[in-house]
Every structure is written in C-alpha cells, then in structure tokens.
Amino acid sequence: MFKKTLIVSAIAALGFTATAVQAEVDPKLPEYQRVSGISGNLTSIGSDTLNNLMTLWAEEFAKFYPNVNVQIQGAGTSTAPPALVEGTSNFGPMSRPMRDSEQRAFEDRYGYPATEVPVAVDMIAVYVNKDNPIEGLSIPQVDAIFSANRACGYNNDIRTWGQAGLSGGWRNRDITIYGRNAVSGTYGYFRENALCGGDFKSTVNEQPGSSAVVRGVEQTINGIGYSGIGYRTSGVRVVPLAKEHGGQHFEANGENAASGDYPLARFLYVYGNMHPNNGWNPLEREFFKMVLSKQGQEVVHRDGYVTLPEVVASRFRKEKKLD
Numbered sequence: 001m002f003k004k005t006l007i008v009s010a011i012a013a014l015g016f017t018a019t020a021v022q023a024e025v026d027p028k029l030p031e032y033q034r035v036s037g038i039s040g041n042l043t044s045i046g047s048d049t050l051n052n053l054m055t056l057w058a059e060e061f062a063k064f065y066p067n068v069n070v071q072i073q074g075a076g077t078s079t080a081p082p083a084l085v086e087g088t089s090n091f092g093p094m095s096r097p098m099r100d101s102e103q104r105a106f107e108d109r110y111g112y113p114a115t116e117v118p119v120a121v122d123m124i125a126v127y128v129n130k131d132n133p134i135e136g137l138s139i140p141q142v143d144a145i146f147s148a149n150r151a152c153g154y155n156n157d158i159r160t161w162g163q164a165g166l167s168g169g170w171r172n173r174d175i176t177i178y179g180r181n182a183v184s185g186t187y188g189y190f191r192e193n194a195l196c197g198g199d200f201k202s203t204v205n206e207q208p209g210s211s212a213v214v215r216g217v218e219q220t221i222n223g224i225g226y227s228g229i230g231y232r233t234s235g236v237r238v239v240p241l242a243k244e245h246g247g248q249h250f251e252a253n254g255e256n257a258a259s260g261d262y263p264l265a266r267f268l269y270v271y272g273n274m275h276p277n278n279g280w281n282p283l284e285r286e287f288f289k290m291v292l293s294k295q296g297q298e299v300v301h302r303d304g305y306v307t308l309p310e311v312v313a314s315r316f317r318k319e320k321k322l323d
Helices: 006-014 051-064 077-086 100-110 139-146 185-193 210-218 254-259 282-291 294-302 310-319
Strands: 040-045 068-073 092-094 115-129 176-180 205-207 223-228 236-238 265-272
Touching (some): 040 051, 040 077, 040 092, 040 282, 051 092, 051 282, 077 100, 077 185, 077 265, 115 185, 115 210, 115 254, 115 282, 115 294, 115 310, 139 176, 176 185, 176 210, 185 223, 205 210, 210 223, 210 236
Parallel strands (some): 040 068
Antiparallel strands (some): 092 265, 115 265
C-alpha cells in the first residue's frame, strides 16, 4: 500500500537517527574556507525544484570566488542526465535519484557512473488556497483527488471539497487540480508515493514549474496542487497529511520529515562527473564542499528546505571525495 519514504529509508541505511536531522542548521558543520586558484565557468542544468537553491548557492559561492560565473537552467529533473552525458553542464540537480537507464547512458560515455551528492531534504507539500479551511488529508484521499484509478485504496473518487470532508459553502465546490509535467522529478515522486504508482487524472492543470503550481492555487480558491516546500507563499496553505486514512495528520516540518511521520519527504541531489581515479575538477569540488558546509546549509534553511546535519554531511563529503 503506502511505501516508506526515501528519506527515512536512506537515513536508516546510513545508520543515523531521526533526531540527527532535526536541527535547523547544525553548528558542528564546518565553515567553508576559500582556497586559491579557483576561477572559471560552471553550468547547472536540471531540477526546477532546486532552481532557487542552485541560484542562492551560486551567489554564496561568488562571495568566495567573484571571478567564477555560474549559469543555471531549471527546466526539470529529466534534463539533468542528458546534459551531464553530453558535457554541457557541470552539475545536474535532481529531485529524484538517477534511473538505471540514465546511469547506463553516462557510463557508456565515460566508463564510470555519475556521482550522486545528496544536498538537502525536501518535503512535497500539498497546497490549497489560503482561504480553504481543510484541516488535513490522508494519502488515500490525496490519491482520490489527483488520480484516475485510486491505487492507494480510497473507496470513492473525490471531485468536490464536500467529498474531501468540507461542509457549508464548500460542500459543492469542484476541486481544481494543479500539478507538474512529466519532465519533473516531483511529478514522478508524487505519482509513486502519493498516487501509489497510479495515473494522474486528465483534468490536472500541468504546469512547467513549481512556482507556477503555487500561483495557480493562489489564484483559484478551489485549487489544490503539489510542489516542493520551498515554494510556499502567503497565498497558500500546506495541508497536514496522514499516511493512512483515519490516521494522524502531520505538518510538513523538519522534525516530521526526519521521523518519517510526514509521508512525502525526500533527498534532493546534485549529480556531477567525478573521475574515480583523478577525482573532481577543482572548481566543482569547491562548489560541493561549500554546499555541504555551514554556509551552504544555511542557504538550504533560508530557502525553506531541511538541512543536513554534520553527521550526515561529513559522511557524504568523505564518500564523494570532498574532504
């Protein structure tokens, strides 16, 4: 039925406790220190969800290296692997892990796999208009709203807010649905984890970016949509979610993401081309080191995502040869 979220299973696999990832910014994270000889151009092509983060990281990096120019394109997660394969980007931000077919294409070109660097924790939020009084939804209800076949097991299709539990003037209001397009990693994650692998309804208003989904919900009092938590605005509300129908609803916050109580939490990744023997290009290495430093994770916090604690970040720095 409902699958355990990627972030919880990944944390468990690494041997870290939920409490290890609850702090806003871990004071144990190392301060990034500027090194000499770093200049040139960097290009990032990939996830729209990570577009703001990559832009803010580029601005932070420029404080240390004013002569480095970073170009960022955020058309969607699926655009990242081809750009890395063709060598047209240094970084491939992705809101999901690379598929086997995408890694095979990279290996066919270079003889080794692309390197995956987890950089932050995201929560996929279900947004409603700020004036919508809904107190919470279960994943089966979310599935019944967004999907055509209700693979999560809810008994009835949900097309009005009354069917979702609202009364009074909301009872007969039709639900207007907003979502991402298929190039998005968020689209695939939501389909797998909120729709239990089912199919989206044909009535979903597909948007090219996360901010467009939120704007649609802002402007439509009957609207509902999904995107990363970092795109929350004052014009929308984030709906608390329950894994099972009838279960407890949990807010989308760092504590609930770390504990696994919030059901739609995931790692965000940036992929790169690290040679297994020669290591990173120095420019790329320093960028990743900054991202996994205190300054880099402060950017994560400011942008509304969940930061990595030092016990996790240090593991990634070691594994990815960034120390």
